Amino acid sequence: MSDLLNVDNLTVRFEVKRGGGWGKKSYLYAVDDISFAVKKGETLAIVGESGSGKTTAALAVARLVKAHSGSVCLGGEDVLQTQDEDLRAFRQKVQFIFQDPYSSLNPRQRAEAIVREPLDSLSNKSAAEKTQIVEGLFQAVGLRPEQQRLFPHQFSGGQRQRIGIARALATQPELIICDEPVSALDVAVQAQILNLLRKLQKDFGLTYLFISHDLGVVQHMSDSIAVMYMGRIVEHADRMSLFTAPRHPYTQALLSAVPTVDRVKRASQKRILIPGDPPDPVNLPKGCRFANRCLVAQELCHRQEPALMSDDNGHRTACHLVS
Amino acid sequence: MMRPLLDVQNLTIELTTRDGVAPVIDDLSFSLNAGETLSFVGESGCGKSMTALALMGLLPANVGRISSGHILFEGADLAQASDARLRKIRGNDISMIFQEPMTSLNPVLTIGEQIAEVLRAHQGLSRKAAWEQAIALLDAVRIPNPKGRAGDYPFQMSGGQRQRAMIAMALACAPKILIADEPTTALDVTVQAQIFDLLGDLRKQTGAAIILITHDMGAVAEMAERMIVMYAGRKAELGPVDQIIDHPRHPYTKGLIECVPHIQSELSSTRHDLVEVPGIVPSLREFGKDQCLFASRCRYLTEACLAGRPKPKEFANAQSADCWHAEEL
Numbered sequence: 001m002s003d004l005l006n007v008d009n010l011t012v013r014f015e016v017k018r019g020g021g022w023g024k025k026s027y028l029y030a031v032d033d034i035s036f037a038v039k040k041g042e043t044l045a046i047v048g049e050s051g052s053g054k055t056t057a058a059l060a061v062a063r064l065v066k067a068h069s070g071s072v073c074l075g076g077e078d079v080l081q082t083q084d085e086d087l088r089a090f091r092q093k094v095q096f097i098f099q100d101p102y103s104s105l106n107p108r109q110r111a112e113a114i115v116r117e118p119l120d121s122l123s124n125k126s127a128a129e130k131t132q133i134v135e136g137l138f139q140a141v142g143l144r145p146e147q148q149r150l151f152p153h154q155f156s157g158g159q160r161q162r163i164g165i166a167r168a169l170a171t172q173p174e175l176i177i178c179d180e181p182v183s184a185l186d187v188a189v190q191a192q193i194l195n196l197l198r199k200l201q202k203d204f205g206l207t208y209l210f211i212s213h214d215l216g217v218v219q220h221m222s223d224s225i226a227v228m229y230m231g232r233i234v235e236h237a238d239r240m241s242l243f244t245a246p247r248h249p250y251t252q253a254l255l256s257a258v259p260t261v262d263r264v265k266r267a268s269q270k271r272i273l274i275p276g277d278p279p280d281p282v283n284l285p286k287g288c289r290f291a292n293r294c295l296v297a298q299e300l301c302h303r304q305e306p307a308l309m310s311d312d313n314g315h316r317t318a319c320h321l322v323s
Numbered sequence: 324m325m326r327p328l329l330d331v332q333n334l335t336i337e338l339t340t341r342d343g344v345a346p347v348i349d350d351l352s353f354s355l356n357a358g359e360t361l362s363f364v365g366e367s368g369c370g371k372s373m374t375a376l377a378l379m380g381l382l383p384a385n386v387g388r389i390s391s392g393h394i395l396f397e398g399a400d401l402a403q404a405s406d407a408r409l410r411k412i413r414g415n416d417i418s419m420i421f422q423e424p425m426t427s428l429n430p431v432l433t434i435g436e437q438i439a440e441v442l443r444a445h446q447g448l449s450r451k452a453a454w455e456q457a458i459a460l461l462d463a464v465r466i467p468n469p470k471g472r473a474g475d476y477p478f479q480m481s482g483g484q485r486q487r488a489m490i491a492m493a494l495a496c497a498p499k500i501l502i503a504d505e506p507t508t509a510l511d512v513t514v515q516a517q518i519f520d521l522l523g524d525l526r527k528q529t530g531a532a533i534i535l536i537t538h539d540m541g542a543v544a545e546m547a548e549r550m551i552v553m554y555a556g557r558k559a560e561l562g563p564v565d566q567i568i569d570h571p572r573h574p575y576t577k578g579l580i581e582c583v584p585h586i587q588s589e590l591s592s593t594r595h596d597l598v599e600v601p602g603i604v605p606s607l608r609e610f611g612k613d614q615c616l617f618a619s620r621c622r623y624l625t626e627a628c629l630a631g632r633p634k635p636k637e638f639a640n641a642q643s644a645d646c647w648h649a650e651e652l
């Protein structure tokens with residue numbers, strides 16, 4: 001399969017106020033020169049700790065936050081510069097599902113209007129066509145037709161997430177960005193939603209950019225995984241390689257930290273506890289960003305930042321100890 | 324047999340809401356032995372936090388009350404104890420850490436001052452001794468540079484550091500029972516691993532028993548010896564963690580274990596759909612009915628399940644499940 005999404009050297013920075021220097025601007029590089037591609041019909045997961053830049057990267061891909069530099073190509077077309085009609089077309093092709101099914105739906109709108117909204121603003125379809133599409137969407141996400149008339153507060157958390165999914169599907173997008181789509185849900189409901197997302201992917205040939213901090217969920221959902229740390233991708237590999245042979249010390253710590261019911265894994269795997277906290281994102285240290293917590297850091301690591309290097313199979317790692 | 328540290332007998336807690344009065348905890352019995360870790364699991368709204376709050380004497384005023392049952396702690400009944408007595412036990416012998424440490428820390432006092440205050444109130448230490456002890460506690464919960472960090476305000480700390488400070492505060496009175504209500508839900512998994520490791524060490528050093536409330540079966544498997552699965556205010560299953568995970572006897576427990584995509588050691592390239600537990604936890608209005616409250620979501624449902632509340636079925640391995648069909652599972 002060919003790539004649907006190509007992200008190259010994407011950087012997003014925010015201006016931050018810091019006491020001290022007169023008129024001197026400080027920047028927080030939330031996403032710092034990242035590149036990746038997602039094949040059509042596949043799922044790329046982005047994992048990493050809070051503040052590592054996952055959401056910001058996703059928002060930049062969807063053009064919901066401004067990129068400082070770099071390029072984003074969807075189906076070969078550079079989308080960061082598009083305007084007007086092209087931008088409308090882009091918005092139809094890329095949709096978002098948010099973490100919080102409570103705050104991401106307008107409480108004063110009926111479910112039917114919420115799901116129809118992207119059609120109203122982005123398509124030229126007739127009212128009758130839209131009604132028909134919305135009906136089909138309710139069915140596709142497992143909601144009953146009569147529930148179209150209800151308001152968000154009349155739904156459970158899982159049902160609200162289904163509304164959010166129906167809304168994201170309305171314009172027949174190619175890429176759906178799911179930012180922690182099940183984190184706010186109970187485990188039983190989480191399973192219902194994850195199954196639905198996989199079914200929809202198969203039925204509609206969807207491509208997912210899937211953000212989650214739950215590595216079990218990521219293992220179940222993704223074809224490849226990018227691990228972010230302090231705005232950078234530190235490792236990127238297919239599902240099998242990343243979970244069975246992680247190379248970056250941060251990825252190894254991350255995977256070993258997941259508590260599991262699997263007794264074999266618990267007995268065989270030693271937990272790697274990484275000490276301390278991530279560095280100040282506005283005042284990053286010189287060398288490797290992970291160096292102050294890395295248990296195998298060398299002298300070189302504090303001097304020089306490692307580049308993200310690919311092996312022959314496309315397994316990419318940014319660490320001086322991995323070559 | 325040794326007397327358990329805590330013995331909860333037939334505890335029923337009623338909540339008064341707009342919809343009426345409902346038994347949010349419905350005839351719950353369990354015991355906690357000195358030094359053990361007991362986990363409560365279940366989806367949200369099943370009464371895990373209410374159980375913890377009842378033990379702490381912190382039920383929401385005018386809303387929740389213990390309507391029957393006993394909470395026996397070292398021979399005294401906390402369900403009956405006078406407020407002054409309860410406060411003393413709560414301060415000294417049982418303490419609690421919450422999911423969001425920010426809500427239980429005072430934002431305008433430094434971390435060191437807050438811990439020192441607890442020490443002065445409960446152990447009668449002098450100002451200077453309390454401050455020094457506070458620094459020692461911050462060191463014990465592995466806050467780097469504890470002397471310097473004691474002067475930090477809560478907002479100056481990361482989420483993980485705040486939770487560690489909260490644990491230091493809970494430990495300030497050397498409790499016999501530490502209740503941790505979803506202590507890591509808001510934290511990253513690497514930080515969660517640090518906190519769990521810390522709790523495990525503290526348990527070894529202080530001999531405190533821990534009640535760990537969580538919705539993560541993996542965390543239960545790592546941390547606890549015994550577990551109680553709660554559903555709609557009732558105990559669904561109780562027993563040794565390994566036994567329950569190997570062979571759950573209640574359909575709800577089985578569902579909770581199976582529906583989660585656990586990270587696997589043997590990864591295969593084919594992936595199946597996750598097992599679904601259909602539906603959701605019933606609302607408070609349904610609590611207390613004389614039938615199995617899991618019935619609407621259960622694939623083992625028979626008529627018997629609707630005809631009466633299931634009685635606990637005890638198994639030889641100390642496992643017990645409140646299900647009419649526990650033996651068939």
Ligand SMILES: Nc1ncnc2c1ncn2[C@@H]1O[C@H](COP(=O)(O)OP(=O)(O)OP(=O)(O)O)[C@@H](O)[C@H]1O
Pocket residue numbers: 014015028029030048049050051052053054055056057213281
């Ligand atoms: N609008 C903004 N202005 C300033 N800084 C921001 C803004 N949005 C994000 N940041 C900062 O950018 C960094 C990356 O944030 P981002 O929300 O992308 O992280 P994340 O990986 O999605 O984290 P989480 O797991 O907590 O959702 C953080 O340091 C954050 O504080």
Ligand SMILES: Nc1ncnc2c1ncn2[C@@H]1O[C@H](COP(=O)(O)OP(=O)(O)O)[C@@H](O)[C@H]1O
Pocket residue numbers: 338340347365366367368369370371372373374383386607
């Ligand atoms: N202060 C309160 N007032 C009214 N109802 C409450 C209050 N606190 C909790 N409840 C209700 O009690 C039930 C059990 O809550 P809780 O013990 O917090 O569940 P859990 O911790 O298992 O998620 C829920 O239905 C919840 O909405």
Ligand code: SF4
Pocket residue numbers: 248249250288289290291292294295296297298301306318319320321
């Ligand atoms: S480059 Fe050095 S500090 Fe960074 S992850 Fe590799 S070994 Fe650790």
Ligand code: SF4
Pocket residue numbers: 573574575615616617618619621622623624625628633645646647648649
């Ligand atoms: S009593 Fe019946 S409905 Fe309830 S859990 Fe057991 S089999 Fe299911």
Ligand SMILES: [Mg+2]
Pocket residue numbers: 054055056
């Ligand atoms: Mg985010």
Ligand SMILES: [Mg+2]
Pocket residue numbers: 371372373504
């Ligand atoms: Mg709770």
